[in-house]
Amino acid sequence: MEAKGGMVAGSYKRNELVRIRHDSDGGPKPLKNLNGQICQICGDTVGLTANGDVFVACNECAFPVCRPCYEYERKDGNQSCPQCKCRYKRHKGTPRVEGDDDEDEVDDLENEFNYTQGTSAARRQWQGEDPDLSSSSRRESQHPIPLLTNGQPVSGEIPCATPDNQSVRTTSGPLGPSDKHVHSLPYVDPRQPVPVRIVDPSKDLNTYGLGNVDWKERVEGWKLKQDKNMTQMPNKYHEGKGDVEGTGSNGEELQMADDARQPLSRVVPISSSHLTPYRVVIILRLIILGFFLQYRTTHPVKDAYPLWLISVICEIWFALSWLLDQFPKWFPINRETYLDRLALRYDREGEPSQLAPVDVFVSTVDPLKEPPLITANTVLSILAVDYPVDKVSCYVSDDGSAMLTFEALSETAEFAKKWVPFCKKHNIEPRAPEFYFAQKIDYLKDKIQPSFVKERRAMKREYEEFKVRINALVAKAQKTPEEGWTMQDGTSWPGNNPRDHPGMIQVFLGHSGGLDTDGNELPRLVYVSREKRPGFQHHKKAGAMNALIRVSAVLTNGAYLLNVDCDHYFNNSKALKEAMCFMMDPAYGRKTCYVQFPQRFDGIDMHDRYANRNIVFFDINLKGLDGIQGPVYVGTGCCFNRQALYGYDPVLTEEDLEPNIIVKSCCGSRKKGKGGNKKYIDKKRAMTRTESTIPIFNMEDVEEGVEGYDDERSLLMSQKGLEKRFGQSPVFIAATFMEQGGLPPSTNPATLLKEAIHVISCGYEDKTEWGKEIGWIYGSVTEDILTGFKMHARGWISIYCMPPRPAFKGSAPINLSDRLNQVLRWALGSIEILLSRHCPIWYGYNGKLKLLERLAYINTIVYPLTSIPLIAYCTLPAFCLLTNKFIIPEVSDTPLFNVEYSILCAALVCCPLIHVGMELLFS
Numbered sequence: 060m061e062a063k064g065g066m067v068a069g070s071y072k073r074n075e076l077v078r079i080r081h082d083s084d085g086g087p088k089p090l091k092n093l094n095g096q097i098c099q100i101c102g103d104t105v106g107l108t109a110n111g112d113v114f115v116a117c118n119e120c121a122f123p124v125c126r127p128c129y130e131y132e133r134k135d136g137n138q139s140c141p142q143c144k145c146r147y148k149r150h151k152g153t154p155r156v157e158g159d160d161d162e163d164e165v166d167d168l169e170n171e172f173n174y175t176q177g178t179s180a181a182r183r184q185w186q187g188e189d190p191d192l193s194s195s196s197r198r199e200s201q202h203p204i205p206l207l208t209n210g211q212p213v214s215g216e217i218p219c220a221t222p223d224n225q226s227v228r229t230t231s232g233p234l235g236p237s238d239k240h241v242h243s244l245p246y247v248d249p250r251q252p253v254p255v256r257i258v259d260p261s262k263d264l265n266t267y268g269l270g271n272v273d274w275k276e277r278v279e280g281w282k283l284k285q286d287k288n289m290t291q292m293p294n295k296y297h298e299g300k301g302d303v304e305g306t307g308s309n310g311e312e313l314q315m316a317d318d319a320r321q322p323l324s325r326v327v328p329i330s331s332s333h334l335t336p337y338r339v340v341i342i343l344r345l346i347i348l349g350f351f352l353q354y355r356t357t358h359p360v361k362d363a364y365p366l367w368l369i370s371v372i373c374e375i376w377f378a379l380s381w382l383l384d385q386f387p388k389w390f391p392i393n394r395e396t397y398l399d400r401l402a403l404r405y406d407r408e409g410e411p412s413q414l415a416p417v418d419v420f421v422s423t424v425d426p427l428k429e430p431p432l433i434t435a436n437t438v439l440s441i442l443a444v445d446y447p448v449d450k451v452s453c454y455v456s457d458d459g460s461a462m463l464t465f466e467a468l469s470e471t472a473e474f475a476k477k478w479v480p481f482c483k484k485h486n487i488e489p490r491a492p493e494f495y496f497a498q499k500i501d502y503l504k505d506k507i508q509p510s511f512v513k514e515r516r517a518m519k520r521e522y523e524e525f526k527v528r529i530n531a532l533v534a535k536a537q538k539t540p541e542e543g544w545t546m547q548d549g550t551s552w553p554g555n556n557p558r559d560h561p562g563m564i565q566v567f568l569g570h571s572g573g574l575d576t577d578g579n580e581l582p583r584l585v586y587v588s589r590e591k592r593p594g595f596q597h598h599k600k601a602g603a604m605n606a607l608i609r610v611s612a613v614l615t616n617g618a619y620l621l622n623v624d625c626d627h628y629f630n631n632s633k634a635l636k637e638a639m640c641f642m643m644d645p646a647y648g649r650k651t652c653y654v655q656f657p658q659r660f661d662g663i664d665m666h667d668r669y670a671n672r673n674i675v676f677f678d679i680n681l682k683g684l685d686g687i688q689g690p691v692y693v694g695t696g697c698c699f700n701r702q703a704l705y706g707y708d709p710v711l712t713e714e715d716l717e718p719n720i721i722v723k724s725c726c727g728s729r730k731k732g733k734g735g736n737k738k739y740i741d742k743k744r745a746m747t748r749t750e751s752t753i754p755i756f757n758m759e760d761v762e763e764g765v766e767g768y769d770d771e772r773s774l775l776m777s778q779k780g781l782e783k784r785f786g787q788s789p790v791f792i793a794a795t796f797m798e799q800g801g802l803p804p805s806t807n808p809a810t811l812l813k814e815a816i817h818v819i820s821c822g823y824e825d826k827t828e829w830g831k832e833i834g835w836i837y838g839s840v841t842e843d844i845l846t847g848f849k850m851h852a853r854g855w856i857s858i859y860c861m862p863p864r865p866a867f868k869g870s871a872p873i874n875l876s877d878r879l880n881q882v883l884r885w886a887l888g889s890i891e892i893l894l895s896r897h898c899p900i901w902y903g904y905n906g907k908l909k910l911l912e913r914l915a916y917i918n919t920i921v922y923p924l925t926s927i928p929l930i931a932y933c934t935l936p937a938f939c940l941l942t943n944k945f946i947i948p949e950v951s952d953t954p955l956f957n958v959e960y961s962i963l964c965a966a967l968v969c970c971p972l973i974h975v976g977m978e979l980l981f982s
């Protein structure tokens with residue numbers, strides 16, 4: 060083989076290397092001068108071969124690499140020399156590697172590689188041989204999966220191999236010896252007396268709780284806390300907006316670097332050299348279309364009138380749907396974020412971080428369709444995210460109530476203790492191990508440290524063992540035992556019937572729930588499986604998300620929340636900070652309901668045969684919408700303002716209020732016209748933060764009759780009004796007042812947990828506004844479109860954020876039936892919205908939804924209907940042939956027509972082509 064690498068580094072000059080090769084080929088002559096050479100990958104000495112020669116990994120350039128590194132590279136790495144990139148040849152004494160083209164022999168590299176005994180077993184299993192052979196015995200040495208049982212009381216703590224405080228208590232039976240981290244719970248749902256146990260490793264989580272305090276005291280406490288919060292963070296929300304000169308009222312603010320006052324993002328206009336031709340083509344096409352339609356409508360075909368009529372109707376429909384598709388793309392924009400300014404403003408070195416708390420939601424249903432390993436990767440990427448650990452919580456919703464998901468999550472929590480510190484120490488990307496290790500590293504680029512190489516390898520082994528454990532769980536779960544699943548203590552798994560089971564919550568990790576291997580805290584990880592009972596609608600993902608909104612409000616109450624599908628991992632660990640560049644921006648924050656990131660996919664074949672990538676949609680349509688009122692919500696990779704999900708209105712005028720205070724006004728009793736609007740704003744202006752709490756203190760005077768009143772405040776701030784809106788949970792309602800997130804001040808921790816179970820009970824949403832006005836909106840399988848639409852109709856804007864490194868990546872359906880199914884589901888979801896009261900054609904004419912935004916929504920709702928004229932139009936030629944009639948007039952009489960029509964047709968055909976070409980130019 061020819062040495063083709065031109066790059067020869069440092070002292071390893073080509074001629075020298077050739078000499079080495081020569082020598083080493085030449086025979087047993089030891090190369091004294093090269094003894095003690097340092098491996099350029101791991102920093103160990105390269106070492107000698109059995110006959111005393113220096114080990115030479117690469118026969119082409121002799122780049123110094125020790126045997127373990129060489130073998131590792133051959134097995135798991137690039138399989139080629141880091142320097143000259145030549146493929147490594149099988150070395151003397153090296154066993155053959157699978158996939159080596161020379162010979163096919165059994166791979167017993169693990170004997171060569173210094174894998175431990177356990178790892179060897181692990182590797183064997185991982186490669187698919189006897190999946191549960193040693194896993195059960197190995198489990199003993201690993202951590203035991205905590206129990207979440209539903210039967211007999213557990214007398215004490217479950218013996219843990221790890222010194223965590225994870226433990227389980229019954230809720231119904233006698234309690235074991237008390238432990239400060241363990242809280243017992245009476246069961247909550249009175250309708251379904253099913254006890255649910257909760258593990259709560261985090262005592263801090265429980266310092267708050269509201270249940271026993273009466274309403275008035277609660278509100279009093281909340282007010283105090285709010286005031287305290289406001290004084291504690293003087294520079295957080297009192298700044299001027301964005302680029303406007305800050306009006307510093309205290310010394311600290313004056314000292315602030317100018318940079319900290321700069322806006323956290325900016326709009327990058329798309330150059331007019333790009334945009335103008337694009338628009339010109341649209342206009343041209345529009346004109347041609349006009350002529351064409353005019354000709355078609357004014358020249359009926361007498362002898363084939365029905366055919367002509369059908370074809371003209373189809374053509375008009377196509378023209379309209381094209382128009383609908385074009386205009387929302389008229390003002391595309393790009394955005395740029397400034398993470399450094401964000402850090403300067405909210406996350407300064409040596410000070411407690413002032414970044415807002417964020418709750419991240421992951422939704423799963425069926426672990427057999429959505430592999431637990433993928434979900435685990437998603438969770439790991441969240442736990443390792445680059446954000447203050449005490450401000451991130453991860454909630455996993457399990458709609459399938461599968462013990463497999465639960466156990467896999469437990470393993471994941473354990474593995475996170477090693478994985479998270481590794482990610483943070485070496486600042487790696489992406490932080491989902493499967494995808495990280497799939498990347499090959501280039502040892503000569505980025506000055507990779509030998510210590511890193513070793514730790515990476517050790518971590519990879521750990522990950523492989525983790526994979527084995529997960530795969531063993533999956534293998535075990537393939538066949539459900541007749542009597543259902545049983546937990547480790549012999550009690551049966553409460554979720555054995557996914558359609559009829561109690562709510563389950565388990566907290567992993569978090570404050571005192573086990574530190575990582577470096578002794579640092581980890582983000583909280585919470586398993587949630589909402590209650591399911593026959594006869595109750597569960598509303599699929601939307602219902603699951605709404606349950607999570609409530610649980611998270613009770614347990615951590617992040618000011619923002621981000622949701623991902625279980626197969627969408629954080630590909631960019633700074634994604635949360637990217638979102639905060641908008642959410643915490645004084646100018647944008649108050650009116651932004653969500654920040655949507657594009658959906659990107661792994662593992663799509665080069666030709667993208669099922670059009671999974673949706674390039675036109677994600678790189679053109681959404682950018683276009685961003686220039687109007689904001690992108691639609693696409694269901695995953697989206698960071699929400701919690702207050703927007705509560706159905707509140709944004710603060711629409713900028714000078715009126717202190718920044719970031721969202722005025723609570725009823726979305727039900729909407730304003731009337733322009734005249735009312737002025738009054739409306741005045742009212743808002745009058746409602747400063749402190750004033751807005753006043754109605755609460757007056758709530759005793761609030762009578763039933765007030766509801767008919769046109770006084771939004773009294774209605775909304777009344778306890779009754781709030782309960783009608785949010786459901787019967789005082790803890791949750793109190794949390795909705797915490798506009799900057801965090802838990803309200805309170806007392807009883809047991810109540811808090813009880814409340815968490817209460818808010819995921821299936822009857823909770825009865826007679827409330829959940830799914831109607833607040834949270835994820837029900838009524839369509841594409842709940843995402845509906846949810847985003849409701850917010851835009853209230854006047855919120857959304858932001859499209861495309862960091863250079865894609866924030867999230869997912870897996871897309873890559874077989875035809877799954878993909879067709881998905882597309883069909885989306886189409887049906889659109890039709891459901893079209894026929895619902897939330898149809899964008901009729902809904903929400905209050906002046907807050909911009910016209911072009913509405914057109915875009917109408918387009919996403921009516922597009923499936925295009926299939927009807929499309930089928931008709933495609934069958935027309937067949938009809939024409941059969942009946943020997945034609946849908947356009949005979950043209951023989953005027954040759955001019957002939958020419959004209961041909962040109963028109965050509966133009967109509969060419970325009971879309973030019974168009975698509977230009978759209979691709981954008982991306």
Ligand SMILES: O=c1ccn([C@@H]2O[C@H](COP(=O)(O)OP(=O)(O)O[C@H]3O[C@H](CO)[C@@H](O)[C@H](O)[C@H]3O)[C@@H](O)[C@H]2O)c(=O)[nH]1
Pocket residue numbers: 422423424425429456458598599600603623624625626693694695840841842843844881885
């Ligand atoms: O009862 C259910 C059904 C689904 N899901 C979750 O919802 C997500 C999306 O479901 P999936 O079947 O994967 O639908 P897709 O078509 O792949 O998802 C796209 O389309 C959906 C509907 O528009 C959006 O909700 C998703 O975010 C978007 O990725 C997944 O995480 C599921 O686990 C639930 O939590 N509960």
Ligand SMILES: [Mn+2]
Pocket residue numbers: 624626
């Ligand atoms: Mn999916």
Ligand SMILES: [Zn+2]
Pocket residue numbers: 098099100101102103124125126127128129
């Ligand atoms: Zn080495």
Ligand SMILES: [Zn+2]
Pocket residue numbers: 117118119120121122140141142143144145
């Ligand atoms: Zn080489």
